[in-house]
Amino acid sequence: MTVIWAETALLENGWAENVRVEIDESGAIRTVDAGREAEGNRVGVLLPAPVNCHSHAFQRAMAGLTEKRGPNPSDSFWTWRQLMFRFLDRLTPDHVEAIAAFVQMEMLEAGYSANVEFHYLHHQPGGAPYSNIAEMAERIAAAAAITGIGLTLLPVHYQYGGCDQRPLGPGQIRFGNTLNAYQDLHARSKDAIKPLPADTRIGVAPHSLRAVAPESLSHHAALAAGAPLHMHLAEQKAEVEEVVAALGKRPVEFVLDTMALDARHCFIHCTQMLPHETEGLAKSGAVAGLCPITESSLGDGIFDGVRWFDAGGAIAVGSDSNIRISLSEELRTLDYSQRLRDNSRAALASGTKSTGRRLLDAIAAGGASVSGRDTGTIAPGKLADLMALDADAVDLAGKSGDTLIDCYVFAGDDRLITDVWSAGRHMVREGTHVKRSEIAARYVKTMKELGEAL
Incomplete structure (x- = not known):
């Protein structure tokens, strides 16, 4: 006791x-x-202590290494992504375990109680699976055993290089699995977390509408079976345009039309939504997984938090690229982005709650639901x-x-x-x-x- x-x-x-x-x-x-x-x-x-709803642990080791101007005068998310692909080819399982432990430690020191790890680095350089397809998942679990953080592990399904289902490129090849291979990965990842405390959870993560076939989403829902289901959604303008060209609908419109949503669904970023999409997704019961520091770093755009809250939407926060792990700064950046866009103050306060109180209450509740943890109060x-x-x-x-x-x-x-x-x-x-x-x-x-x- x-x-x-x-x-x-x-x-x-x-x-x-x-x-x-x-x-x-x-x-x-x-x-x-x-x-x-x-x-x-x-x-x-x-x-x-809220849950960190979205992390790619290995990217912590890249912090500060991508701030130089590349040969492209228009650096963006997409040029950063190419640098990330080059970096990850150097990573071994031992490296990943050490980096994940450091990230989880920093999360705890920043006030997070648990980490939802959106884990997509699965295979060896060149794409060949390790003898245990869940080798890297075991390393994330081993890190959690060291740090004592609560863990919700999300093995990520990443199959294609784009909506046209082109093959994965060299930088993405370590992520890739067929649907059958992903199901095996998920099963073995369940085994990987068995030694951890009873509050450990596992969920399902189709990476994005670019990286999985739309018809696969029903299989992901069945595999989740009531557990958390997370997916990147509407993060970049080019992504939205690609989805529209392939599916005839914007990403949020497609999800609203094809998926049965509730509070265990977490859609990450959602920085490129039109007003009707913001209101529709907020009312669906799904949670917006916001990563304001990373979204600022990568120039993703500004989440429409004012409209989202007005529509009754739920949120959680995550450190995503882990360029800086700071709970207070995530909340401050979220609110300040609204003020800068709208020339306002205390943008996310309500009539009964101050800004800080409203945000902490929101992320405590949202993080609990999308991590599968009975927590939040x-x-x-x-x-x-x-x-x-x-x-x-x-x-x-x-x-x-x-x-x-x-x-x-x-x-x-x-x-x-x-x-x-x-x-x-x-x-x-x-x-x-x-x-x-x-x-x-x-x-x-x-x-x-x-x-x-x-």
Whole structure:
């Protein structure tokens, strides 16, 4: 049994003082009581720790390596993508495990309790499968065993180089599987996560409408069988144009017309939507998986968050390319993008909730549904996915209620985080992961081996 006592905590029904939270051996919250004497692990401000809904772990090792202008004077997502393909051909399973562990550690230190890994690097350079087709999935699982992060593993199906079903190019060949091979990969990935804690989950991820046949989507839905199903959607203008040319509809229109959607469906980015698509997808119950830092880095565009929220849409956030892993910065970037586009302020606040509070509530709920984790609030029966802020920090001094979250997001940063629990596992203490030294040392060794891969 673990006991946490917080000076103030954001509970299911709002803020409370002197809160005692008891966690059982399974990592679930047993009791929550306000007005109690201090005991156990004492923290300042206790909040639900959200899920990171979208990550490509290996791309963390590329951070900072793609900021030079290439020979093309119009650098874009597509030129970055070619650099990424060149980089990944250097990666071995050992490299991937070391990078994934470092990424997961940084996620926990940033306040995320769990990681939804959109895992598409499956095969050897040249495309030949490893003797175990789920070798790379095993390495993601091994990293989670080291870091203690909650894991929802999404083996990705990536079959074609475009909507015309052309063969995969040299950079994509390590991703590729036929539908039958993907089903085998998924089954073996299930085996790969069996040694992990009981809160571990697996889902299904058709990469995009460009990379899988439209008729395959029904097979993916059947394979998911109620588990999370994630897919990139409407990220780039060229992608939208290619889908329209091949399918006669824009990506969001196609999905709305052909898929039975609910809250376990997560569509990543959605930065290239028309107003009717934004409203339709929001009302479908599906969750928008937003990655504002990566979307800014790659010039994807601006998600229409104001219209989405007005239509009752749900969101989650992810670190995607992992160029920078910062929960507070993801939320700040999301809201500031709306302000810059619309010449407004507090764009995503509501009549009853401040900006920070509304965003944290939204991503806690959305991340729970698209990860398959019973989490998102501090309440009995929920997983103990929790983060604590330093109530004595300069930016939080004298603050209370929703203003605490606003100051964390807009005035402070992730350095305000003191502790993080993932399903009751106390992995961050005094702002630092309990295994940081060994994880960072292995990552540094890997980066030296990779050298100037670009």
